[in-house]
Amino acid sequence: MWAPASSPTILAAFGLVGLVLAWQAGLQLHRLWWRPRRLEKALRARGLRGSRYRFLTGDLAEESRRRKEAWARPLPLRCHDIAPRVEPFLHGAVGVGAAHGKPRITWFGPTPEVHVADPELARVVLSNKFGHFEKVSFPELSKLIPQGLSAHEGEKWAKHRRILNPVFQLEKLKSILFLYLIIEMSSENVQLMLPVFSACCEELISRWMGSIGSDGSYEVDCWPEFKSLTGDVISRTAFGSSYLEGRRIFELQGELFERVIKSIQKMFIPGYMYLPTENNRKMHQMNKEIESILRGMIGKRMQAMKEGESTKDDLLGILLESNTRHMEVNGQSNQGLTIKDIMEECKLFYFAGADTTSVLLTWTMLLLSMHPEWQDRAREEILGLFGKNKPDYDGLSRLKIVTMILYEVLRLYPPFIELTRKTYKEMEIGGITYPAGVIINLPVMFIHHDPEIWGSDVHEFKPERFSEGISKASKDPGAFLPFGWGPRICIGKNFALLEAKMALCLILQRLEFELATSYTHAPHTIISLHPMHGAQIKVKSYMTISDYSVFY
Template structure:
């Protein structure tokens, strides 16, 4: 066994990397040379540490280099340990890779910790991915999301009530909005996924947050075959967390199964909708066993918590920061929200009273101009899920400047030709979303500036190379929960704009840094003033 393990390590860390490196260099791809056994991991850690040691001023434009310091270098190939990573900056090639028309690419192969964190739709391939996507999709349709409005509204109202309590004593208060928004989105995902309050789901939230930190530690270290089975302190903690999380979620799913069998389940939440869809698809396929097993459902629930909470929290945080720096856009957004909602809270009743927008209006054209907006379209109207043109443009511009996920990865599993280069199996293709979103050749000389009006004619016309906007991915694997995230963000932002004006605190330190998502390393300290 020891000899077998040694041969595996030697092959994966020396023989295969050198073969792949020669294949890429022979085609003119320039980059670093593989250094046994860590590749560029040490250099990446050094650059990241140097970038983090220099906080940026709030108005800094060139923040992308701080988030991915190695990707800013004008090179094609770097090494993540023994794996060659080719950086793909061309938006056309990025779209081709993510479209994956001929099935040449797959998601990056992850270690066990990634699967423990979110072993759901995002990690599946082939038939299993297609089956799960078909089952999960109905839970995020427009009509289903409408049923979740009361949960969105209740969580937003609790946030506003808490903030009003903060500022009532002296009329203004400094608040770190980053943990506030984490609690908000954790509350939303708990209620919409399980029908429970955030208090009941808090332990799930805490475990997932800790597992994310553990994931970052492992991804920044050299992966060796069998390493996860060694009884290190980190591995023991990861396994203990995984067992506890599995038990918590298994209890929730089992309780719902019993309620469904007894006919007393309210299945308006994501868990219920997914389980109902699973039953329907299983019957339609004529299977005796469910398509999604208990473990499959638990994996998707982990993903709901991880993706559904983090993405919207960082979107709202950077929106507050940018609207603090650009008060003119804060004013414009507030005016539009007040003109649509007045003093009404954006709850379900308020939404039903809002003016309906024609499908021929500019707002509809904006929201229906991209693949991930097609589901909002109806024959006669687009309801105020569209909300307002100003708020939508602002959120899109925030997603452009501060995409929650700064890069996406795809891996070749067979030989494939792309952009005149033939890639052998085992090459990691890195799609640096944050750099494409800041590319002046694509977005113009003002690419680093906050200009929401660039989206006034829709996403497809916002960039020179149409389109080059990938905050939720692209193609068949585009994020299934993107509409959920945008509706949640619009509800929360509209409530905040109705009740508060805000600006940056003097204690704010601008330090965007990617953990699982692009997070404010030192928090986001905002001065709130009640209107």
Template sequence: MSLALTLCLAATAAIAWGLWRAVEWLWILPRRLERALRSLGLQGNHYRFPYGDIKDDARLSLEARKKPIPLSHRITARVVPNLHRAFDINGSNKLAFSWFGPYPRLIIMDPEMVKEILNTKSGNIQKSRINPFAKFLASGVATYEGEKWANHRRIINPAFHVEKLKCMMPAFTICCDELITRWENQTSVTGSCELDVWPEFVTFTGDVISRAAFGSSYKQGQRIFELQFEQGELLMQTIRSLYFPGFRFLPTKKNRRRNEIHREVIALIKGMIKQKEEAIRKGEARTDDLLGLLLEYSQRHSNEDVDHSKNVGLTTEDVIEECKLFYFAGQETTSILLTWTMVVLSMHPDWQERARDEIFEVFGQNKPDFDGLSRLKVVTMILYEVLRLYPPGPFITRQIYQESKLGDFILPAGVQLLIPIILIHHSKELWGEDAEEFNPERFAAGLAKATKNQLVFLPFGWGPRICLGQSFSLVEAKMGLARILQRFKFELSPSYAHAPSMVLTLRPQFGAQIILHRL
């Protein structure tokens, strides 16, 4: 057999194999999974080759984003119109399924099933690995599984213990001082001003995470934040479409930009790490912040006496990925929480006054301290209620990699699981008839009483993978809000348009224009 014929046959076989895999992925497997789900009595849309519900979901999202909504907390139809519609059409027994391309996505609102999913330690149900572009934004402890996840979690967890949070208070205070001074300068002439608080809080929380976790300033990390924000926008575009295997290797304009951002972020973080290491050697930097802990374990990994097979340390690449994750997540969650809190307290001035009265009762005109923040009951109730109505991450996804029992169902491999946090938080069945109203009193007796011990409050997730930085975020939010309420009253500007929108997280599409009045 000639070489040319051999190569031709090999190429033909490769093409045939590729076509068969494509047919199996886009036609045979979806049909088999749909039959399996319907045989269990589950309801959902029929699979449509090859995009499933992606195009309809994109159309619904585009329509929802065209205009703002009336000023209220009934936001689910705008934020997640596809999930809202899925339950309107197919929802039964708190379950329905839709299609993310060829993958059936089971949408679950049953608290017991949610608890089972988030509490599982089985390797059968894991984070989805379908979209490789997500790694360009961040991976780290939030995306790892198994022993690697457990190891990273164990290493990072001490950075967010109560005693470490107390040590971070000076950094919080400095950042708050800069925010308040900036706002006071803008109100110095007339005693009031209008500003968009969303970018203000992006700067504030970026400064906090930089100083408290990495020992640097916002100015030093500003370029990283800008690049991560752009990377997030690019990732959202891929999430709204079907990813075909190998697409990330094509030299498209967006793919080139993703790689450029990734390389620049890596270079910036490497520079920050080098600077931190040098400062530690000179005794000029803390070693008990997040970056200090990561570097300590990285050095252990490079020690010749370490048994690398036990995975007890961190590589330099591991440190970089954890930094990317916390630069993004550490800023995003709290900036969104503070933004929606300002909007909501502008809508409900009576609660704004109640929070201010409590803050003056606890601190007077003094700057807040850690112990005092823990006594702010009304402020805590308000923050919980804002997190309920405007959760930073509107849903959580998982994927079944091996046949698994969930509740009363045996689900096949290939099924995605989606926990619609925002629908659960707004459910009248789970929270009562006032579920879409702002009522912080529901948390007056604590979380357990508010939720009747059901797993229906999920702003930071739950179970073994609950957000490591939740205490950090809440302390930061309390500190920032307390300082603002000590110095200002605020109301919505006439130019504000109520438009909560899903872009990786729940953001104000047209900004959050607030009028500040100096006290």
């Protein structure tokens, strides 16, 4: 029979609950008030200037307000001075745009951000040779954001890098892109063996050419087209015959990232990410479906390997092969990647592999539409090297003008406009000692747009500045940072550049293009830098019907 608890027991229970609540309140007060004020005082004592801490949200509200104002006004066509529009708060209120090289403080919620726009200091941070910097992480989002190579630290990062390196070696990329997929072009005979990327590109180009109207042109928004293209490519190159399942992952992950970004500004409300809001529930449902698909594909592939089947020459197959070899060399199964690790790396394939290339291709098409003389020069080089033939790997490596164009696009419109690290212990950078817990923000876009580094023509589209390579393109040989720097430089940069070169070659061989009258020049950033209102271009056939038949 149930007996009521005695008064002392009830009082003790309430007292315990009270202590727990008081302890939690103390932790939150320290996190949201005392710690930020202590860090602010320490940074200002070292001579740093910038905005002052505002309780809970820091500068997020002001940043949001300024972005809303700036994003409401498009830029003039062919204007490449995009920083005031893309990052108005940093450019104006904080002064990074007006005072390059001088670290400035802003507040990402209760965490201070110090913006370091000096390329030499940026390389010190990115080289991480002292091990005093770590990637900025969001524990509340760790189950939703890919926790692959880019998110790891220390020995775990080193292990993942060793295992993943074979996946992104140039010879492996050559194998994947040029020898992987056999496509039957005729019902009667196998006429041509096309690489996976060429096959996807040709499907896109064929669709565009088939849509050309009686006026000889076709208006298309190439931004969603390139997102779809690179999603299809990464699905095929990552998962081979399972690419349709991979395609579903790509679609889910794209929507998931958009929802995550919308949630970041609310993360500083304690426990917000754990509330059963519609958005939170939807994000976890989508992540659960992504992981279910990945777990099934990886399980099937590992079972096939156990049964003696050869690994397929796709990213997942190479990753599993490299992981198995790593465990055999070390003699311990726990020295390799777990199923969860492999799943996270596959998620990262999509995030880094698809988004970066689609952004690069989109801005390249837009800038070549704005500057048709460079479109003509690129086409002349491509036709001179390949004629009407399909581009080959060795030929792509000899493209000079196309490479110059891609580098200049990456300089003016870097896919990711900033890189961040965090001090986990006291660290000196450029004569300033930073305490632990400070975000070091490296504003790539501001470095790329600094006239003191690149010259008075910094906002002009001039690919010729890269005619003698990256190191001689500016006054500082290390000021070009679209893929980062040092040991953590983007492992997939060769993959992205190879894709972009192949796509440009195939497009320029067959099409010419110009800006559509409906295009609005409005670059902005959510995760990556992309056109806010789309990338509308007007394409026209560059070939006669007889020319076109050579390709098919």
